[in-house]
Amino acid sequence: MGDKYVAFRLRSGEAGVMDEACPHRGASLALARNEETGLRCIYHGWKMAPSGTLLDAPTHPADAPLHEIKTRAHPVHEGQGIIWAWLGEGTAPQFRPLSFTDLPDNHVIAATAVVNCNWLHPLETLWDVFHAQILHNQTNRNSSRGNAYFSSSGRRTDSGIEFDYPEMRAHSTDYGFAYANHDAAKTTHFHFIMPFIQHHAISPGAKADKGLQISVPIDDDHAMLWMIFYNRHTPLQPDGFAMQNLASIPNLNNFLEELGERTADNRWGQQRDAVDRGESFAGFGGKKTTLINIFAEDLAVIESQGRVDRSREYLAPVDLALVKGRKTLVDAVKAYERGEVPLGRDSDLTAIEGGFDVGASSP
Numbered sequence: 001m002g003d004k005y006v007a008f009r010l011r012s013g014e015a016g017v018m019d020e021a022c023p024h025r026g027a028s029l030a031l032a033r034n035e036e037t038g039l040r041c042i043y044h045g046w047k048m049a050p051s052g053t054l055l056d057a058p059t060h061p062a063d064a065p066l067h068e069i070k071t072r073a074h075p076v077h078e079g080q081g082i083i084w085a086w087l088g089e090g091t092a093p094q095f096r097p098l099s100f101t102d103l104p105d106n107h108v109i110a111a112t113a114v115v116n117c118n119w120l121h122p123l124e125t126l127w128d129v130f131h132a133q134i135l136h137n138q139t140n141r142n143s144s145r146g147n148a149y150f151s152s153s154g155r156r157t158d159s160g161i162e163f164d165y166p167e168m169r170a171h172s173t174d175y176g177f178a179y180a181n182h183d184a185a186k187t188t189h190f191h192f193i194m195p196f197i198q199h200h201a202i203s204p205g206a207k208a209d210k211g212l213q214i215s216v217p218i219d220d221d222h223a224m225l226w227m228i229f230y231n232r233h234t235p236l237q238p239d240g241f242a243m244q245n246l247a248s249i250p251n252l253n254n255f256l257e258e259l260g261e262r263t264a265d266n267r268w269g270q271q272r273d274a275v276d277r278g279e280s281f282a283g284f285g286g287k288k289t290t291l292i293n294i295f296a297e298d299l300a301v302i303e304s305q306g307r308v309d310r311s312r313e314y315l316a317p318v319d320l321a322l323v324k325g326r327k328t329l330v331d332a333v334k335a336y337e338r339g340e341v342p343l344g345r346d347s348d349l350t351a352i353e354g355g356f357d358v359g360a361s362s363p
């Protein structure tokens, strides 16, 4: 949200997040010395505890301590390889548990990366379920879930791409909204949790791995994506979606690293000759895992959207969840401005997760 923070782990093991600017004269605390009980600014040696308390100020005489000074520190919760920080004002609420946050580490895998677009774009692309039938058509067909993703009848064909036209459903919930995509091959269920958590549907079966994505705003044009997969029933298995897609990724702290340089200048690495030869619908891919190939496709479209002027869009019935998502956010902001409790703040989220049912059952 445009603010700069320093995240650190003290030698004691304690993790912390505080404002990056030193409270003395603003030097970066990302340059600070990591000392046993706090961060010491390298400029004039002020030392701050993870709570924000000033421990030491060499600029001041020993008999004039600065007890009153505190930097803005942000309470953290750590688990499953993720450090959550409370960035709000006032007293931090209780950590709000999600469906995976009570699981042992071997039931969960998390990966993160920065994308060069507004934080809403990754969410909107998950609300926009239908694009998986077009943009990801070939990648999905080539993946282990391919047979579950497309019907063998009832297809529509445009430009050589065969897809199933879905019926979308969406309804409001006390945590945000829920939506479903129902077509000839499957019904997939999704849940959006305010303000930026999206449970999606990754593979069929009640006991299969589940997934969610979190899109954390950095500023108007950058977001930090979290890709989290988990299984409540068993430790993650080598043949499950999570390990098939994330176990071979060399750097889970930047899971997009293997895509290399990808910008507007090189058209996000699009291989137009592969498109011309009919080998690829969109011209991305060629990496080891389905997930990375899907992300290569997603990144090109969500970053190329730039700063979206939503008044110039032409939406269709398949965009129902997209409209619901935007309306949910706008209504929640208005309610907050009226002084109401933020939507979803007190909801029990521990049973909320995505689903993927194969077969043309009723939606």
Ligand code: FES
Pocket: 022, 023, 024, 025, 026, 027, 041, 042, 043, 044, 045, 046
């Ligand atoms: S700016 Fe950090 S101690 Fe002076």
Ligand SMILES: [Fe+2]
Pocket: 125, 131, 132, 135, 136, 294, 298
């Ligand atoms: Fe996508």
